[in-house]
Amino acid sequence: MQEFKSVTGCAIPLMEANVDTDVIIPIQRLLGTGRQGLGQHAFERRRYLPDGADNPDFIPNKPPYRDSPILLAADNFGCGSSREGAVWALMGMGVRCVIAPSFGDIFFSNCFQNGLLPVRLPIGMVRRIAEETEAGPGNARTTVDLERQVVITPSGKAIPFSLDQRKREAMLHGLDDIALTLKHADAIAAWKARDSAERGWAWESIA
């Protein structure tokens, strides 16, 4: 997983609700075998015109927002399919942080497996960042600082955000979940020994 400390950029105001992972990355792009090379396909049905040229009306294509590491959205960003390719595609197009009032649960978990920071802020706060950005898109910079757990809006207001410390630590240091879990190997073995005695039916029928 990529470490995340802080990012700064002109936040992309894609202020839509229920942006689903099918829209972020069509399934047809996930029939290869890898996590790489998906960035060019992120949002492809909206990002490109039928002739393959960039769609100038799609907000992330507009000059001040191109290659920005911060995306703003309304409720339920990343809902729908569990495809982790949505996270790989967003990171492939340069996004390292999405700020929204709420996220699809599975997308939210997938973010932390890869180093894409999902920040939950009330819709009023997300709108404020969008409005401050749109007021001066050429030079409006938003910073997301994970060490301090704050979003700094273009006008300089610092908005704290909450995050489980377990997830913050893993993100700051790029920790591998499997290695952390394997530290509990003794507890796992003890649980299994007890459960196979108590709930033999759950073990025997598939043995």
Added chain:
Amino acid sequence: MPSTMFDKIWDRHVIADLGEGWSLLYLDRILVHDLSGGHAMAELAEAGRHVAEPRKVFATPDHAVSSLPGRTAASHAKGERLLDSLRERCAAEGVRIFDLNQPGHGIVHVIAPELAIVLPGLTLACGDSHTCTNGGVGAMAFGIGASELGHALATQTLPQRRPGTFRIRFEGMRPPGVTAKDMILAAIGRFGAAAGTGMAMEYAGSAVRALSMEERLTLCNLSIEMGAKVGMVAPDETTFEYLLGREFAPKGAAWDAALRDWRALASDPGARFTRDEVIEMGDIAPQITWGTSPEQVAAVTGHVPNLSDAPNEGKRAAWEAALDYMGLQPGQKLEGTRVDWVFIGSCTNSRLSDLRAAADVLKGRHKAPHVTAWVVPGSETVKAEAEAEGLHLRFQEAGFEWREPGCALCVAANGESVPDGARCLSTSNRNFVGRQGTGARTHLASPAMAAAAALAGAIVDVRSF
């Protein structure tokens, strides 16, 4: 203190408390499929790791396999590469695979209950968001991403944050023409596509108790379309009768011991839920979606909303974009809207009872000439049982294509898709932009509604058809 069913299953599976509401949970079962299974196992091997408990892992190729009658793996070349990788990794790790065209094969969430891989009280994870389907038997089943799948396979555990609980009680008699699909679509329409985010759903009430096992699977299937990773129905005699004798169900004394555990699983009287709602069955009519989110749904007798009725600017913009994509006008009557394609299938509605319900609408009639109508049974078992009843002949005589099991047009990952601009009445679970193919316009409804639309060539109310 009274506990919910969810609390009982969660608490039993906690290996370690990780703080802040996080627990390391044991997984009783893991399901893998062709889209992410081979890849996840290959990544593990590259990292020098292996599947911790291969006997608890079950694989089947469903997403990227052709549904063409007489298909082989080679019928979809990209899918064949994924399937080859899945086969190779399953063989190397000792994981059971229900392979293409073999007994037991099918959509992963159709075969797991069918083979009794999933049982009441178990935890189950799979790299697919519709894993919540399996909660219909009273299990805690949830979808995960590719990295979490790797973790699950390597350790047979997952760190999870305890969600809230959300109970919906459906009370009263089921009106004619109303199916489990209509019940859950009505709930999503009422509460919204994000109402279950961070929640585990439990469906209860007299109308849920009266549902068959297959209907309960349909009900739980769409939990994720309300935002919830988990959806559950308490196990009861309907569940036990369904599971008894199936391939991986406990046998003999183990069955008796299991039954004792299962009978204690239901939420205790007085158990507290984070959110608790009631829906009166009398308020539900057959549903059909009109937009590009499952929450954009109405009674089939209703209309597309007027933009001025939107509760806020965000919804207004979303409705406008949805109607533009769907080629519908604000205020338009839904009935009579011309339909080009009909798809009966998916982990939502491809089981035997779904196919029977669709076939019962046909009554010897033929589909409208301009409609392409597909029936894709959920599994080899469903297909064989349906053919034994002659359902395939009834569909074929009505002009429907009778195809091979898989996800097919629900997710369009198998080289099959609904054409650009075509309108499809689908029994699947997602009406997202481009879901069934670039530019494809999806309306979600029940199998009976789908069959009626194929005959009429348009959206019709199945109750008057």
